[in-house]
Amino acid sequence: MPKPGIIGGAALVALIGGAIAAFAVTWRPAIETIEPPAPQSFDPALVKRGRDLAAIGNCSDCHTAPGGKSFAGGLAVPTPFGAIYSSNITPDPDTGIGRWPEAAFQRAMRSGVDRAGHHLYPTFPYDHFTNVTDGDDRALYAFLMTRPAVRAPDRSNDLSFPFNQRFVVAGWKLLFLKKGAYKADSTQSAEWNRGAYLVDGLAHCGACHTPRNALGAEKVTASFSGGDVDNWHAYAINAQSRSPLPWTTDALFHYLRQGWDSDHGVARGPMAEVTANLASVPESDVRAIALYMTSVFGPPTQDRLNQTNATRAEIKSPPVQPALADTPGASIYAAACATCHASDRPLPYSGINLRLSTALSAPDPRNAANIILSGIRPVGGERSPIMPGFANSMTDDQISALLNYLRGRFSSQPAWTGVEQIVRDARQTETVSLRTSSSPDTAGRTSERGHQP
Ligand code: HEC
Ligand code: HEC
Ligand code: HEC
Structure with a gap:
């Protein structure tokens, strides 16, 4: 930022x-x-x-x-x-x-x-x-x-x-400020145009997902290539997406409508507010948004498809990485995380196989640090995913070691830098959000923005 x-x-x-x-x-x-x-x-x-x-x-x-x-x-x-x-x-x-x-x-x-x-x-x-x-x-x-x-x-x-x-x-x-009504693209379907009108307009997806210039305006040449909001990274949702499995119209629809998708996990932080809202609007509008966004992602390249097959194969038989085996991160993962994330229980009540997590393939570990610290709190009155927060049981050093291990084991991206500092920053935000959170019941579904002092 x-x-x-x-x-x-x-x-x-x-x-x-x-x-x-x-x-x-x-x-x-x-x-x-x-x-x-x-x-x-x-x-x-x-x-x-x-x-x-x-x-x-x-x-x-x-x-x-x-x-x-x-x-x-x-x-x-x-x-x-x-x-x-x-x-x-x-x-x-x-x-x-x-x-x-x-x-x-x-x-x-x-x-x-x-x-x-x-x-x-x-x-x-x-x-x-x-x-x-x-x-x-x-x-x-x-x-x-x-x-x-x-x-x-x-x-x-x-x-x-x-x-x-x-x-x-x-x-x-x-x-x-470019004023003006939405101009329909006559080469596209009515549903696609409905999606484009909502995504660019009322749903303002780019307000979080597009990077901003020094004067706080969205960079028009980098639409949807990833932005920042309240100490979260709003991932790239175009051809630059780092999600291990490509997004399809169906996956987008499920994720936006129900807040999770079996190939990509759950929406957290500010995105959880967005999906909670989209759960209650006409389904056709969410379908239109998913359809339009599929064209923003574009068809996956051959490289991406090869990578997808490799990812699915790795989930079936996880590779052995001797260099990571004896690290402190490996023992923490085995003791605290694997019970939920390497089990066969269905989503959303168990965690996804972390090989599928965009958080671990993202350019920085902000979102992963946020979720390890605060976990996912249950939503009152709903059957919803639960993950314990580890803010009180792990030191910053332990969380950093864990993050370095997760990155090496579950993503094909190069190692993160500055992990320790990011963990310290995330803990500070977590402390503020816990102190000011008025309703712990819904905290897991509400962004830091809802918890500003
Ligand atoms: C990302 C946060 C955000 C969202 C989303 C948002 N607003 Fe606001 N809105 C603000 C802020 C901040 C201001 C105050 C701006 C200022 O003081 O200059 C504001 C100001 C306004 C105002 C001017 C009120 C006045 O008294 O001057 C109106 C009207 C308004 N918003 C309506 C809406 C509507 C309708 C929506 C949903 C379609 C919406 N806003 C969504 C943040 C938001
Ligand atoms: C208030 C900010 C905000 C708005 C508005 C927003 N997003 Fe997000 N979005 C995020 C954040 C932050 C994440 C990362 C969430 C996480 O780590 O679980 C995210 C994640 C996503 C993901 C998951 C990407 C992946 O690879 O895992 C998709 C897809 C997505 N958003 C689509 C949309 C669409 C479509 C809209 C508009 C309808 C939208 N978002 C509006 C902040 C926002
Ligand atoms: C009680 C079960 C449970 C435990 C223990 C647990 N998790 Fe989770 N975790 C979940 C659930 C449920 C989700 C939400 C579904 C999803 O996205 O995987 C989740 C989500 C996540 C995500 C987001 C994945 C994504 O991108 O959508 C990460 C990263 C994560 N957990 C890491 C960890 C780590 C690291 C540990 C150990 C320190 C851990 N979890 C322990 C249940 C658990």
Whole structure:
């Protein structure tokens, strides 16, 4: 993740200069307030559609603080420039959007401008939401305006100068915001186009899976090649994917819909929120997303297919690697992990054979360290995967030794570097998340983002 320091002074001056000019160009007037509309004035079918669209857009995950009321905002969303607090988007007339007409809501979604005319930070992913159709914005508005109103004043952001100046966002928009409706590709099926519209728009998959430049904008030339979110790596989900077995439409559908797939394991961290949301929306939308994403991955190359066969063969008869046999990591794996990960119990209640784990083939061990420390906590009221956390029973040295062993034994990628530091960082995040977690029941399915102090 870029640190603020890497933005050179010259770039900063250019940014501020550009922003002042841009402000003049992009200035928007306030939109008149209205009397809050009565909830009964909205068509229930429209409200229902808005509910599903809001789930696809993860609105509640960002707009609900730990232990707070739904959509009342106040969640700290970390950025390299400081924390930005999400807004109250309940229909409270004074602290929420109760006096916003639909046109103001649509302008916020499309151009990142609030009702009063202020630029909003792109942490609110309007660079994706800009493609949402009038009809879908109307449904989202109807859904939000019929939620319980919650009185919760917006918190001010913890940003350093000049990023605390909203006019800076005007410059950012001129450079990076490509407004416009989704343009259908007539050579593709309606289902594919539906998937593309959702992935690039409401579902904003690229917001996590595409790397960002020093100014926090997605690199358009590197779409879906892997990004960072809250001390997790959002893996490459294009031809650069490191997943040991290639993703197919069916595998993607299962993973996105039920949160796990037998060839790839479970979704954790911020991705667990995404899949929990997709579990409740029309199945056809998840199928469309899976279909479109298959074409983003592209057909597997011959190399990839050979590798796939090798991987399947290795699972049947694991190779003996003498160099790893007597390492401390080997004994820890045998004692603490193999019972679940090298057994034949079906997913998701046992672990996958770790030869299939993308976490162990990933460019760095962040996700693997996170999961070994915190495990997977059961979801209240559901039969869901469980893995114990090892934060209290293993030292950083033991976890590092284990990670080095797992990488050597279960992936065909070169050894990781900086493992010790990554384990220390992961433990720090784990401690913070445990301290502030309001509901341990759902913690395994909720991202660190939901647990920010
Ligand atoms: C990745 C986190 C994130 C997601 C996902 C997200 N938002 Fe937000 N949203 C924010 C943040 C942060 C702000 C505040 C931006 C600022 O203060 O400039 C915000 C601001 C807004 C605002 C402006 C409110 C105001 O009072 O100015 C609206 C409206 C809004 N979001 C609606 C939505 C809807 C609808 C969805 C789902 C379709 C959604 N958001 C999804 C983070 C998010
Ligand atoms: C809030 C951030 C975020 C969003 C939004 C998001 N992802 Fe993810 N995604 C992640 C993270 C983090 C992981 C790694 C999870 C893990 O280690 O279990 C991940 C993992 C995945 C994987 C597994 C890849 C592999 O090789 O194991 C797939 C597939 C995926 N995401 C697809 C999507 C799609 C499609 C969307 C949009 C519908 C999406 N993601 C939206 C953060 C996100
Ligand atoms: C009680 C059973 C159990 C034990 C013990 C256990 N795990 Fe797990 N583990 C699971 C389950 C269930 C999952 C979720 C399914 C999956 O993704 O494999 C999981 C997931 C994982 C994943 C993510 C795989 C992926 O990419 O989807 C990793 C990595 C992992 N475990 C490593 C370990 C290590 C290392 C140990 C030993 C220190 C361990 N586990 C001990 C049950 C267990």
